[in-house]
Amino acid sequence: MVILGQHLFNGLLIGCAYALIAIGLTMIFGVMNIANFAHGEFYMLGGFVAYYLVSLVGFNYFLALPTAVVLVVVLAIILQHSIFRRLRDAPLMTTTLVTIGLSIFLEHSALMLWGPQPQSIPNPFPTKPLSFFGIYTTPLYIFSMAVTAALIVVGHLLIRRTRMGKAMRATFQNKEASALVGIRIDRIYMYTFAFGAALAAAAGAVLGGFIPVEPTAGGIITLKAFIVVILGGLGSFVGAIVGGILLGIAEALGAGYMPAGWKDAIGFFAVILVLLLRPEGLFKRA
């Protein structure tokens, strides 16, 4: 029972990270109608920039995380202006091929700049494990858990409670009508894209303490995020959160009770099952 609790607890953090990445992906899909196959690269870049700020530039850990997110967002805005603007309303084949190209471009640029070695972000937390009710954890884990959970809440509030969020949701539902009532669609696209990139970069920077960051990490993360988005329902915010946490927990249980190496298969089977039984996803569009 305690072991089960430990697996569930371990899955929660990675689940929250999946949720963060999937939220951005589903928003970009819903608002801009682009399936962004380069989304996981923002996760990878967030981790790498944070690593370099801490270990080479000598930034304070708590300062490096937000700085990394800001730098990745700047890159995202440049990409949005140069490439993603052209993809608006383009056929699916075009957007997919271009974002796959972009993903390879970013991955191999990272390989050239930083080399292939996985790197862990040094952090100031004590390594002494904490234990409660027989479940072991570390201060870093608690911190990361709190940050990812807080970011999910902040993201939710941004979309639900602010004018900007309202404008995003309106654009999501009907572009022409939103433009008609004076919403600046171009800005909404930019904010949505930057918002999505920021969440993914934050997930990468925070998780870089446990899961070593490597240039090739983006591809599998993109795939996982897409699986989450399909599980939750394309374009559904709540679906992305619940789907992400479910996938994280399922993988942690799989890692605990299945032969090593097979846990990544869980998501793939889940997505095929959902597609067969409930093609619109577990949650309808919100």
Add this chain to the structure above:
Amino acid sequence: MLDRNGQRLLTAAFGLVLLAIPFVVHDSYYLHLFVVAAIFVIVAVGLDLIVGYVGQLSLAHAAFFGLGAYISALLSLRLQWSMWIGLPAAALFTGLVAFLLGLVILRTRGHRFIIITVAFAELMKLVATNWVDVTRGFMGLPGLKIPNLYVPGIGAVDISSKERFYYVVLAAAVIAFLLCRTMVRSSIGRAFVLVRENEGLAESLGISAFRYCMIAFVVGAALAGGAGSLYAHYVGFVSPDLFNFSYVTIMLIMVILGGKGTLIGPALGAVIFTFLPELLREASHWRMIIFALILIVTTLFMPRGIIFPLLEHVVPKRWRARHVDAS
């Protein structure tokens, strides 16, 4: 523009050049590239049926290639089947897997279709990596051999040299190309294009989009499986690296740059993109960066590709009418 006799002359000259390659090219390394190029022609025309003709972006193609390679390797190493039985068996098995996968995923279109093809490819990689009892995991399966060819009247001919094996893969590539060409010039090909251009209209005319997508998907996969089998026996070794995502990217670049929805374009794209990566080998990371940029720029600004539009000046109108493709 050439008249009909001119075209025949051109085709004959091209055929002669292909046949003469082992006599002209003595450098073993370049000969090796020609063999690989011919194998990838099979892969590219098969992928083009799916991506170019019925217009579904499948990212599972490299997985079918790898699956064919593994099946063939296992049949050869565990059951001692010769390549001559292993190759059709690999193609059939890959086609069967594509059929079963298609039953599930061809009900969907768009994003879901693409993601599930990626998921399937990753699953294949997981199986090759983790089912160690059968696949030996990362260590791969070495020791594959090219069998003798039995020619009636002559007996066993050793075809394991690059010069001789080149003719085997050339024959396979020509057969694959002609198979696809016959297909796209028939009513099946016209149905493919209609499904791509207007699925609703196709359905209203009684043309089942599901059925024609399935035909393209299964034939494309079977060709990839057969090509994988040839590749496995030629290289003599299979490993989970065959399932890397970079393979499917290169296959897509061959098709997109060649001109999707045409056959000669992707075929030439396969040859060019077998040689280009090797020529850029000095700068291996730059190579993928350059490819990524080529993919982005071509898709955004030259949706018809590069090779086929260039060819249009030589290729007769008769071909163009069949290979018409607007997007």
